[in-house]
Amino acid sequence: MITQSDGIDGGRRRFLTTAATVVGGAGVMAATVPFISAMLPSARTKAIGGAVEVDISGLNPGERAIVEWRGKPVWILRRDDSMLSELAALDSVVSDPQSAKQQQPNYAANQFRSIEPEYLVVIGVCTHLGCSPSYITRNEPHKLGDDWKGVFLCLPWFAV
Amino acid sequence: MNNLTKSVIDLLARLRDWIDARFPLMKTWNEHLAKYYAPKNFNVWYVFGALALLVLVIQILTGIWLTMNYKPSANDAFASVEYIMRDVDWGWWMRYMHSTGASAFFVVIYLHMFRALLYGSYKRPRELLWLSGLAIYLILMGEAFFGYLLPWGQMSYWGAQVIISLFGALPVIGDDLSLWMRGDFVVSDVTLNRFFALHVIAFPLLICGLVGLHIIALHEVGSNNPDGVEIKLHKNADGVPLDGIPFHPYYTVKDIFAAIIFLIIFSVVVFFRRRWAVIFWNTPILSPPTH
DSSP: OOOGGGTSOHHHHHHHHHHHHHHHHHHHHHHHHHHHHHTSOOHHHHHHTSOOOOOOTTOOTTOEEEEEETTEEEEEEEOOHHHHHHTGGGTTTSSOTTOOSSSSOGGGOSTTSSSSTTEEEEESSOTTTOOOOEEOOSSSOOSSOTTOOOOEEOSOGGGO | OOHHHHHHHHHHHHHHHHHHTTSOHHHHHIIIIITOEEETTOOGGGSHHHHHHHHHHHHHHHHHHHHTTOOOSTTTHHHHHHHHHHTSTTHHHHHHHHHHHHHHHHHHHHHHHHHHHHHTTTSTTOHHHHHHHHHHHHHHHHHHHHHHHTTOOHHHHHHHHHHHHHHHTSTTTHHHHHHHHHTSSSSOHHHHHHHHHIIIIIHHHHHHHHHHHHHHHHHHHOOOOTTOOOGGGSBOTTSOBTTEEEIIIIIHHHHHHHHHHHHHHHHHHHHTOHHHHHHHHTOOOOSOOOO
């Protein structure tokens, strides 16, 4: 260790070394910012992955539209009267009828899981393991039993 | 020093000892830095080797980051550079650091070489040091040449055309040689692709290897100095040269200081006076070739 008796001001030297190291360290940290930022999504990527506008004026009650957003399928379902009125009756067989579990935006944390009850907008990917569920209405031919009210079914095709 | 600081330092010291028992960490540190003795009379001409290393690191880092978004095909290259400049966060900075760094590399290297000529640092026993340096210089020119084609602008294209034609002017082998270099009958997408491979992998690897050899050669014989005194001839009882000082901390600090001055000037060019680097090369890039 350098001591005062060597004719060297050890304390001053220590201060200068520490101060220079701190400033230099701050400079190095600052220099890493562009490299890390450059790997974040670029302006073009953010634009491509930005919000999608959809014209739903042609969507009839009971119909479902599929739109792509960030590479994923987004379903827009216009619930008809029967769907809306029968929704509460299914509460006992549905796992999260009030949307209490945190897997949707706050504005959709309700029994309809949507902003407007009539229009359901969901990412068409099952929360379990990521299959894209089938869309089976009660009116089309199906093997799901007489009490099948529709519409989303996530099951391997061979089990139906 | 409080107890926490003491125990952290103690932990680091024990880590160092653990590594040292398995890897020549302290041996390398001492032989090449802390107990590597360099002449005490180095002047400003002696900073350019370290600065060249700094520019090499800058080129490699910014180059890697450019490669994350650059597309090496004739159809996409120019547009990908525009994308980097406009849409990638800090992309313009990566691009300007890299292009200015290329020019700075040569400025630094010429000053580095000038020192050798000035003080006779190429003479015995430093011949291999000089020769390996010349090899690096040649490879560096190739590296810059390959890199310049990559934006696929007018200057890029014609620059490649002219230099390859230079090789084509060699008697007997000229035409075959330029065909082989191009990989095609004209400078084309084929040429661009292979220049990309050479610029990004082959030549950087080669440069790093040669720089390693260059430094090993230097450390074997030791540096020359402005007064031409061989410091190894006069050592004290401990084998330490009387006219030498340990590289660390004296020249590490001095080189860091030089690096700071260099980075200040470099930053002025990158951010405010790109013209100083660009005029030298007579860019800006014009419209892409129409073929």
